[in-house]
Structures are given as C-alpha cells and as structure tokens.
Amino acid sequence: MSKRLKSPEVCADCSLPDPRWASINRGVLICDECCSVHRSLGRHISQVRHLKHTPWPSTLLQMVQTLYSNGANSIWEHSLLDPASIMSGKRKANPQDKLHPNKAEFIRAKYQMLAFVHRLPCREDDSVTAKDLSKQLHSSVRTGNLETCLRLLSLGAQANFFNPEKGSTPLHVAAKAGQILQAELLTVYGADPGTPDSAGKTPIDYARQGGHHELADRLVEIQHELTDRLAFYLCGRKPDHRNGQHFIIPHMADR
Numbered sequence: 001m002s003k004r005l006k007s008p009e010v011c012a013d014c015s016l017p018d019p020r021w022a023s024i025n026r027g028v029l030i031c032d033e034c035c036s037v038h039r040s041l042g043r044h045i046s047q048v049r050h051l052k053h054t055p056w057p058s059t060l061l062q063m064v065q066t067l068y069s070n071g072a073n074s075i076w077e078h079s080l081l082d083p084a085s086i087m088s089g090k091r092k093a094n095p096q097d098k099l100h101p102n103k104a105e106f107i108r109a110k111y112q113m114l115a116f117v118h119r120l121p122c123r124e125d126d127s128v129t130a131k132d133l134s135k136q137l138h139s140s141v142r143t144g145n146l147e148t149c150l151r152l153l154s155l156g157a158q159a160n161f162f163n164p165e166k167g168s169t170p171l172h173v174a175a176k177a178g179q180i181l182q183a184e185l186l187t188v189y190g191a192d193p194g195t196p197d198s199a200g201k202t203p204i205d206y207a208r209q210g211g212h213h214e215l216a217d218r219l220v221e222i223q224h225e226l227t228d229r230l231a232f233y234l235c236g237r238k239p240d241h242r243n244g245q246h247f248i249i250p251h252m253a254d255r
C-alpha cells in the first residue's frame, strides 16, 4: 500500500528544498524545522506525517499530492500573493530565517490564526455562513476538485454536515460519486464513514452499492483506524478488514 513521493519540492512555509514531511489536513509539504513548529501546534491545526519513514495508504498520499501540486498552499497564503501586501513588506518565511521567532511566528499566523486566507473564517456562532459553506461543500464533493473543498473547509464548512434537504452528509455524496480523494479529505476533517443518511444507509453502503470497492474498503479501514491502533498497542495484532476480520474493543467503564 505504501508509496513514495517522486519529485523534490520546496517547503511550503520557508521554501527550503526537499521537504520530508507532509501536513495532511493542509495539503502541503514541509521541512524538518517547520514540521517541529507544526507539531507544537497540535493535530487539530496540522496533522504531520513523514513522507518516507511512514507507510501511506496510497489514496491518502494521492490526496496530499493532488492538493500540493494544485497549489493548496495558496489557500493559506492567499493575501501574501496580493501585490499590496508585498508592497507593505508582509512576506513569508525564507530558508535563512531563524526558526524562533521568524519561522515559528509565520507558521502560527498562517495556520493557527489563518491570517492570510482570502477572508476571515466564520466564527462558531456565525451559523448561517457555516451552513452555507457546508451546503456548498455537500455539492462540491461530487466533482474531483479537491482545492475547492479544502478552501470551503478552511473557511468553516463542516465535514460532518447533515444536509436536511438532501438527507445526507458530504461523505455520502462523495461515496456515491466514487470520489475517493474527496472521501480521504473529508475523513481527515472528521467525516464519519458510519453515519446513516435519511434512508439509514452509510457512505460505506453507497460506495459498495456503486461498485466503488476500493473506496468502500478504504472507508472501512478509516472507520477502524483508531480501534486498530489501540488493538495493536494492546495485543500486537491488526485485523484484516478486507476479509471481514474486525476486533471489538469492549467498553471500559469505571463503575
């Protein structure tokens, strides 16, 4: 299943050549130093993974590769590309900058404050905007345009949004359409492959029903990722989901 990234690129944050890490939820490649800052921000801000030392599910790597090569970084640096901001002296970090404070401050502004995205992301209480963006996401995942979906997610669209008119979530739509890379992106942002729609069917059901077996298998794998890690930690074995072997972790309650 594991694949490797081919061409050497530059770090999305400081432009150092040959980045060895990816931020999965941001769709960018980053260098060792910048990665240390990403880690310090936590997984809710950046989910980092080594490009070579960690095995990758092939479609997850493809998702990151597609986002990266289609310029996902410009989502996070949108206003920096504006000539007015160049004139004002705002700039991204460069390889010669010090990690602290220069690179670290830039990375925090870029991903934690979202200081350079093309408009301020909606606040949590701004439910109308969030709902609107989520509806756009719901229809966008039917196509293969990952950057549009990442942009919507970056602005506050909810990956688990249940569309009351359609009776389903974005992951149901992606699964029906066989959009495996969209499914990867949505699940990175917390979409649940086991959520039922208004007909009681899950995204896994629709993928299977539409003959998208690779997608269905991958969704089952994603659904069990957390319990698999726990099972491996507890008993050193991993189940074979493709052949119907699942491990159940019993409820542990302090009575």
Ligand SMILES: [Zn+2]
Binding pocket: 011, 012, 013, 014, 015, 016, 030, 031, 032, 033, 034, 035
């Ligand atoms: Zn860097």
